[in-house]
Amino acid sequence: MRDSVVGQLIWKDWQMQRVPILITIVWGAAALAIAPWGGVNNRVVGGVLFFIPLILMGHMLPLGGIGNERKKQNLAFLMSLPVSFIQYTTSKLISSLVIFLIPWVTLVSAAVLLVEVRGVVPHGSIPVLLILSLMPFLGFCLITGATLVGETEGWGIAANVLCSSTYGLAWFFMTQVPSLMVPANGAVVVWNSTELLILASEIVVSLLLLGLTYFLQSRKRDFV
Amino acid sequence: MSDLAIELSGVGKRYKYFALDNIHLKVPAGQIMGLIGPNGAGKSTTIRIMLGLVHQDSGEVRVLGHRMPTEQVAAKWDIGFASEDMRLYESMTLGWHMSFMQRIYPNWDSAYAQLLLKRFGLRADQKIKGLSHGQRVKATLLLVLARKAKLLVLDEPTTGLDPVARHEILRELTAVMAEEGRSILFSSHNTHDVEQISDQITFIDRGRIIDSMDKEMYLDRWRRLRLEVPHGVELPALPGIIGIKRDGRLAVATANAYVPDLAHAYESTGARVQRVENMTLEEIFVANVEHSREEVEA
Amino acid sequence: MYSMNGAFVISQSDKRPMYLQIMEQMKQRIAVGDWKEGQAIPSIRQLAVDLEVSVITVKRAYLELEREGVIVTQQGKGSHVASTPGLGAKLREQELEQHLEQAMRIAAMLGIQPKELEEKLREAGDRFSGNGNGKI
Numbered sequence: 001m002r003d004s005v006v007g008q009l010i011w012k013d014w015q016m017q018r019v020p021i022l023i024t025i026v027w028g029a030a031a032l033a034i035a036p037w038g039g040v041n042n043r044v045v046g047g048v049l050f051f052i053p054l055i056l057m058g059h060m061l062p063l064g065g066i067g068n069e070r071k072k073q074n075l076a077f078l079m080s081l082p083v084s085f086i087q088y089t090t091s092k093l094i095s096s097l098v099i100f101l102i103p104w105v106t107l108v109s110a111a112v113l114l115v116e117v118r119g120v121v122p123h124g125s126i127p128v129l130l131i132l133s134l135m136p137f138l139g140f141c142l143i144t145g146a147t148l149v150g151e152t153e154g155w156g157i158a159a160n161v162l163c164s165s166t167y168g169l170a171w172f173f174m175t176q177v178p179s180l181m182v183p184a185n186g187a188v189v190v191w192n193s194t195e196l197l198i199l200a201s202e203i204v205v206s207l208l209l210l211g212l213t214y215f216l217q218s219r220k221r222d223f224v
Numbered sequence: 225m226s227d228l229a230i231e232l233s234g235v236g237k238r239y240k241y242f243a244l245d246n247i248h249l250k251v252p253a254g255q256i257m258g259l260i261g262p263n264g265a266g267k268s269t270t271i272r273i274m275l276g277l278v279h280q281d282s283g284e285v286r287v288l289g290h291r292m293p294t295e296q297v298a299a300k301w302d303i304g305f306a307s308e309d310m311r312l313y314e315s316m317t318l319g320w321h322m323s324f325m326q327r328i329y330p331n332w333d334s335a336y337a338q339l340l341l342k343r344f345g346l347r348a349d350q351k352i353k354g355l356s357h358g359q360r361v362k363a364t365l366l367l368v369l370a371r372k373a374k375l376l377v378l379d380e381p382t383t384g385l386d387p388v389a390r391h392e393i394l395r396e397l398t399a400v401m402a403e404e405g406r407s408i409l410f411s412s413h414n415t416h417d418v419e420q421i422s423d424q425i426t427f428i429d430r431g432r433i434i435d436s437m438d439k440e441m442y443l444d445r446w447r448r449l450r451l452e453v454p455h456g457v458e459l460p461a462l463p464g465i466i467g468i469k470r471d472g473r474l475a476v477a478t479a480n481a482y483v484p485d486l487a488h489a490y491e492s493t494g495a496r497v498q499r500v501e502n503m504t505l506e507e508i509f510v511a512n513v514e515h516s517r518e519e520v521e522a
Numbered sequence: 523m524y525s526m527n528g529a530f531v532i533s534q535s536d537k538r539p540m541y542l543q544i545m546e547q548m549k550q551r552i553a554v555g556d557w558k559e560g561q562a563i564p565s566i567r568q569l570a571v572d573l574e575v576s577v578i579t580v581k582r583a584y585l586e587l588e589r590e591g592v593i594v595t596q597q598g599k600g601s602h603v604a605s606t607p608g609l610g611a612k613l614r615e616q617e618l619e620q621h622l623e624q625a626m627r628i629a630a631m632l633g634i635q636p637k638e639l640e641e642k643l644r645e646a647g648d649r650f651s652g653n654g655n656g657k658i
Contacts (some may be wrong), residue, residue, distance in 0.1 A: 008328055016315070073311040077364075079277055080305040081328060082297050221279035224272060256576060391574075398574045402567060416534060423578040440582045443539060502539055 005083050006091045013065060013095035020061070021103055027053040028107035036120050043120060050111060054104060054133065055167065058140035059160050061100055062147040066092055067156045076224050089148060089217040093210060096144050100137070108133045124186030127195040128174070134202040135170060139163035141206040145213035228286070229253045229375050229407035230274055235283035237269060244269055244431045247283065251424065254404050256397070258422030258439075259411040260509060266431045267411040268307065271379050274409070275305055288375055301329075304373035306364045308380040312352045318363050319348030322370070329371050337370035344392055358389045369396055376400065378410040382417050390414075394421055419443075419505035427512055434516045446508045447482040449490065450498040451475040457494045462486055466515045478503075478511050530573055540575055544583040549592060552603055553613040560605040563593065 028050055035046025069075055078088060111129060114120050121129075142163060147156035174180055180198075183190035230251040237244040244266050251257045261267050272278040274287055276296030285292040290299040312321055318341075326332040341348060344362040346355075355363060365381060381397075382390045398421050400406050412418050418425060419439070426436040435442065453459060453475050459468055464481035475495070479486055487497045503511070532543050551557040563569075566584055570577040584601060587593045592609070595601040603609065629639050 005328055008324065012324065016313070072314065073309055074313055076277075076307055076310040077312060080275070080300065080303075080310070082300040084297050087297070222277070224277040255578075395574050398576075399571050401577055402571045404567070420532075420534075420540070421574065421576050423576045438578060439576060440539075440541065440578055502537060 005081060006087050006094075009078070009081075009083070009088070009091035010095040010098070013091070014099065017061070017065060017095075017099045020057070020064070021099060024053045024057045024103040025106055028103065029110065032107070032110055032114055036114065036118050047121075050107070051132065051136070054107065054136040055139070055164075057100055057103060058136035059143055059163065061096060062140065062144040063156050063160065065096060065099070066144065066147045067153055071153060079224050085220065085223045086214075086218055089214065092148060093144070093213070096140075100140050104133070104137065122185050122187055123189055125184040126189050127191060127199070128180055128184045131174070131180075131195065131198050131202070132171070134199065134206075135167060138202050138206050138209075139167075141209040141213075145209050145216075148213055149216045227253045229255075229288060230257075230409060231284075231286040232270070232274070233284045235270075235273060235280045235285060237273065237278065237281050239269075242266070242269075242431060244273075244280075247428075247433055249426060249433065249436060251407060251409050253407050254401075255423040256401065256408040256410070256421055257424040257426060258418030259409060259426050259428060260413060260415060260418055260505075261411075261428035262413065262513060264430075265428045267428060268309075268379055270428065271307065271377055271409075271411060274377055275300070275303065302374040304368035304371050304376045306368045306376075306378050306381060308383055310364060312360070312364060312367075314353035315351065317349055317351050318346060318355075318366075321352075321363070321367055322348060325367050325371065331372045333370050333372050336372070337366065340366045340369060340396070343396075344389075358385050361385060362389060362393070365393060365396070369400075374406055376406075376408045376410070378408070380412055381410055382412060382414055390417065397421060415504070415506040415509050425505075427509070429513050429516055430520075434512060443502065443505070443508070445479075445481050446503045446511075447479045447486075448501045448503050448507070449477040449479065449487060450501065451477060451490055452496040452498055454494055459490070459495060460493060462489055467511065480512070480515070532573055532575060540579045541583040541586070544569075544573070544575075544580060545587055548583070548587060549613050549617075552592065552610050553617065555610050557603050559603055559607060559609050562600060562602045565600050566595075 031046050031049035031053070033046075034049065035043055069078070079085070083091075108130070111133070112126055115123060115126055115129065139159075143156055143159040146159035150156060177194065179192055179194040183192065183195075228250050230249065232247050232249040235244060235247040235249075242264070247266075247270060249270070259267050259270070269278060273280050273285055274292065276285075276287075276293030276299065279293050287299045288302055290296070292299060312318075322337055326334065340346075344359075344366060346359060346363055346366065350359075352360065352363065361381070361384070365378075368376060368378070376397075382393055385393070394417060397408060397410070400408060410418075422439050424437065425439045425442055427434040451459070451474070453470070453473055455473070459470070459475060459477070464479050464483065464486055465477050466480050467478045469476045477490070482500075487500055490497055530544070530547055532540050536543055548557075548563075552559075557563060564572065566580045567577055570580040573580070584593060584595055588595055591604055591606065592613070593601055594604050606612070625639065629636075634642075
């Protein structure tokens with residue numbers, strides 16, 4: 001009985017976010033489509049255009065899906081249903097993850113495939129590609145958590161601003177790390193410890209953020 | 225199993241600028257309780273505590289036998305809640321919301337839901353954002369009513385509605401009483417509505433319960449005595465009289481514990497009782513709140 | 523099948539308590555013969571729903587009416603008009619007496635003596651029959 005209410009909530013979120021998902025996939029696909037043609041410029045443009053929807057998705061989804069729900073006072077309606085606050089949080093995290101991961105996995109796989117098959121950029125850049133792609137995911141976890149836990153819009157927006165401003169910095173720092181840049185220009189995929197370390201940290205931090213969100217939500221005493 | 229739909233014992237809640245203090249409240253099963261109080265009195269907070277949406281700092285809360293907020297999920301299966309600041313999803317239709325509720329609640333009565341659509345003048349294919357305020361309120365109440373919930377907890381269900389809409393809603397609320405064992409608690413500062421349909425009345429002001437009792441008994445205790453007082457006669461302070469306003473030879477005494485002896489007592493001082501009037505709940509409301517605030521300050 | 527409760531109107535502007543209004547309207551029905559002696563009447567709950575008022579108000583009205591011997595409520599069987607023969611007429615007489623008491627009160631305020639009041643009553647009677655068909 002209980003699971004079905006959580007299930008209904010997840011289904012509802014899916015129903016309401018279908019269009020944004022579609023737009024993201026289409027946009028990302030278009031960016032990937034441009035990249036193989038023409039010269040280097042197209043590659044750069046395609047590359048940038050590729051990451052934008054991922055970032056936008058990571059940021060807009062929590063603000064829109066969760067923040068809006070609170071601002072538009074839908075939360076009182078949801079909490080009138082037979083769910084606990086933790087169940088609500090669970091449904092929100094699951095639906096947000098699913099809704100984000102569907103386009104993310106689709107686009108990142110497509111990008112990797114494109115590199116493998118068409119050699120748009122050197123094959124060796126795949127690890128860096130993955131590292132860069134995980135950043136919006138990390139940002140997504142942070143913003144989702146901040147929006148859920150923070151009682152006002154401000155927190156989600158602050159997290160949003162924080163992530164947006166750090167992407168550029170992160171990209172820059174990465175270009176300064178030889179053990180990342182050297183293999184990136186190679187023709188073969190090379191997995192070294194730096195790459196693996198960074199990838200692992202990104203994943204671990206993301207999971208920690210989700211766990212922290214859960215923990216903070218469970219401590220709350222006033223929900224609406 | 226107790227026959228109380230709602231029971232609050234010694235409930236307290238502290239906020240920065242406001243506190244609920246020692247709230248005791250009992251709503252017997254099968255009755256309608258009207259919760260009245262000025263704005264900011266604590267009606268909404270008290271209601272949220274009943275739903276487990278706000279965790280009380282002290283005291284016990286039992287709703288339909290369940291302890292709140294720990295057992296709120298079990299309780300909410302049988303509680304229909306609607307509050308003034310609750311909103312449905314703007315971009316979805318009323319029909320979508322109805323299907324949503326139907327999938328969750330086994331008690332959903334589709335036939336009744338359709339009837340309510342007609343009675344309330346709503347259409348299922350309308351998006352919520354296209355509805356007027358009154359229509360939204362009715363839509364939210366439709367979703368609650370069609371569930372045939374055992375207990376309805378409504379925070380200001382008729383506020384901001386035109387007289388026709390208010391009547392439509394009062395009609396459905398009183399119809400709930402046709403089935404024994406179903407209860408309603410609703411808050412309002414519309415005293416006419418409370419006076420008309422409540423079996424029990426509770427007054428709350430500045431975070432404290434002032435009065436809580438049977439409506440008929442309560443209305444019976446309050447009277448306004450219009451007196452003609454000759455010069456030189458001092459009106460005595462009598463038990464059960466909470467205030468006297470005097471203007472020359474005319475005086476009005478307000479009683480909150482009226483017995484016919486009071487009239488006789490005045491007459492024996494030389495004053496003449498012109499009329500003993502019943503008071504409307506609105507008049508009682510104002511007199512009661514003013515009196516209780518004076519007492520607190522004294 | 524007509525609605526038994528169609529003509530019940532509880533007025534907010536009527537200064538008297540709701541239960542009194544309900545009592546009066548029920549007595550009127552009996553007085554004019556719409557509700558006969560011994561006839562079944564709506565249950566407390568049903569009347570409350572029809573009138574859109576609280577159950578407790580209707581309960582009070584029924585209790586008072588039972589106390590006055592106008593209706594009878596049986597546990598589990600519902601309520602009905604008391605089977606007292608001539609109840610309708612008796613209620614009408616009560617109504618008349620109430621009006622007469624009211625007339626006495628007003629007369630006293632105006633300083634009119636009972637003898638003068640009697641004269642006025644006779645005059646009213648003449649007007650009454652003079653217009654034919656008992657219309658004033």
